[in-house]
Amino acid sequence: MTSVADLDTPVVTVDLDIMRDNIRRVQAHLARHSIGNRPHIKTHKIPAIGRMQMEAGAIGITCQKLGEVEVFVNAGVTDDVLLTYNILGRQKTDRLMALIKRVRRLTVVLDNDVVGRELSEAAGHAGADVRFLVECDTGFGRTGVQTPDEAFDLARRVMRLPRMHFEGLMTFPNRDPNTRDFFERALALFKQAGIPVPVVSGGGTPALFTAQNFPMLTEHRAGTCVYNDAMVVSTGTATWDNCAMRVRATVVSRPTPTRAILDAGSKVLTSDLYFMKGYGHVMEYPEAAVTGLSEEHGTVDLSACAERPKVGDIVHVVPNHCCVVTNMVDEVYGVRNGAVEVTWPVAARGKVR
Ligand SMILES: Cc1ncc(COP(=O)(O)O)c(C=O)c1O
Known part of the structure; x- marks a missing residue:
C-alpha cells in the first residue's frame, strides 16, 4: 500500500x-x-x-x-x-x-x-x-x-x-x-x-x-x-479536526526569514477568499497566514510562528473552500493512518453544464 x-x-x-x-x-x-x-x-x-x-x-x-x-x-x-x-x-x-x-x-x-x-x-x-x-x-x-x-x-x-x-x-x-x-x-x-x-x-x-x-x-x-474547510470552521460549525480535505504541499522556497513559498497556488487552493483573510489554514503552523497565491505558488507569512519550516518540508493546508478545490484536481486520495487506501477520480470534475 x-x-x-x-x-x-x-x-x-x-x-x-x-x-x-x-x-x-x-x-x-x-x-x-x-x-x-x-x-x-x-x-x-x-x-x-x-x-x-x-x-x-x-x-x-x-x-x-x-x-x-x-x-x-x-x-x-x-x-x-x-x-x-x-x-x-x-x-x-x-x-x-x-x-x-x-x-x-x-x-x-x-x-x-x-x-x-x-x-x-x-x-x-x-x-x-x-x-x-x-x-x-x-x-x-x-x-x-x-x-x-x-x-x-x-x-x-x-x-x-x-x-x-x-x-x-x-x-x-x-x-x-x-x-x-x-x-x-x-x-x-x-x-x-x-x-x-x-x-x-x-x-x-x-x-x-x-x-x-x-x-x-x-x-x-x-x-x-462531508469534508469541511476553513470557511466552515470560521462559522463554528466544525473544528480543524473535522476537516477531512487537506492540500499536501512542499515548501519550495524560504526567501526571507518570515516567508515560505508552497508548491500549491491558485490552481490547487483556488483564489476563493469567501469572507476569509487568508487562503487556507496550515495545520502544522496554525499561526501562519497564507497571504497570497499566484498560479503555482502559495505565499505564507510566518511572522507569528515560533517554529518555522525549512525548504523541502511538507505541510498540510485546509483550504478555504473545499468544493472548488475538488474541481481543480483529477483525483483525490483517500488516506487513513498514513496510508493511501483509495484513489478516486473526481468523476464529475468540470461538469459545469
Ligand atoms: C442550492 C444549494 N443547496 C445546497 C448547497 C450546499 O451548501 P453547503 O456547501 O454550504 O453545504 C449549496 C451550496 O452552494 C447550494 O448552492
Whole structure:
C-alpha cells in the first residue's frame, strides 16, 4: 500500500475516518429531527462518496448541474435526485428529459416562468413529466422569487402548464428568521388554496445544525460538511479536526526569514477568499497566514510562528473552500493512518453544464 509520504505534491487528500465521521454526524443530526438528508454532491463530485452518504441514510442527492446528475445516475448512486438549478435551453432540456426517464425521481427547481414554459414544452415533446420546486430567495440575494406571494403565483401558473407537477419550495441557505417567516407565509397561502406542498427543502452547511429551527423543512441539503474547510470552521460549525480535505504541499522556497513559498497556488487552493483573510489554514503552523497565491505558488507569512519550516518540508493546508478545490484536481486520495487506501477520480470534475 502506498504511504501518504510517497505522494508527490501538491496533492489533495481526504482523511477517510474524518469523512466517515462527518457523514455519520450529519445524518444522525438530521434524522434526530426527522429531516431528510439530501447531501449536495458538488462538494466531492465522487460517486463512491455519494454511495457512502446514501448508505448512511440519505434520502437522495442534490446536484447543481445536469452533468453532475449524468455522472451520478450513470454510476447508479441513487434514483432520487434534486437538481437545484434553473434549466434553460434546448440542449439542456433534452438532456434533462432523458434523465427523467431513467430515474425514479428527478426534481428540478425554478424561479421564473421562462424556465417553467421551456420545461413544459420539452416534457411534451419527450412524453415525460417534470416535478418542480419553486426556489425562494429568503435572504441570500441570489436566485429565487422574492416574496411568498410570488412563490404561490409562480407555482400556480407553472402547475397549470402541461406535464408540470408542483412538489414544493426550496431555499438556500436557511436564514433565521427570514427563511421561517417566508416559508410560513408561503405555506399558509398554499394551504388556503388547498394545494399540497410535500417538499420544503433547506440547505447549507453553516445552517445544518440549526435546521431544526425551521419546523417546516422536510429535507436539508448540505454539501461542504462531508469534508469541511476553513470557511466552515470560521462559522463554528466544525473544528480543524473535522476537516477531512487537506492540500499536501512542499515548501519550495524560504526567501526571507518570515516567508515560505508552497508548491500549491491558485490552481490547487483556488483564489476563493469567501469572507476569509487568508487562503487556507496550515495545520502544522496554525499561526501562519497564507497571504497570497499566484498560479503555482502559495505565499505564507510566518511572522507569528515560533517554529518555522525549512525548504523541502511538507505541510498540510485546509483550504478555504473545499468544493472548488475538488474541481481543480483529477483525483483525490483517500488516506487513513498514513496510508493511501483509495484513489478516486473526481468523476464529475468540470461538469459545469
Ligand atoms: C442550492 C444549494 N443547496 C445546497 C448547497 C450546499 O451548501 P453547503 O456547501 O454550504 O453545504 C449549496 C451550496 O452552494 C447550494 O448552492
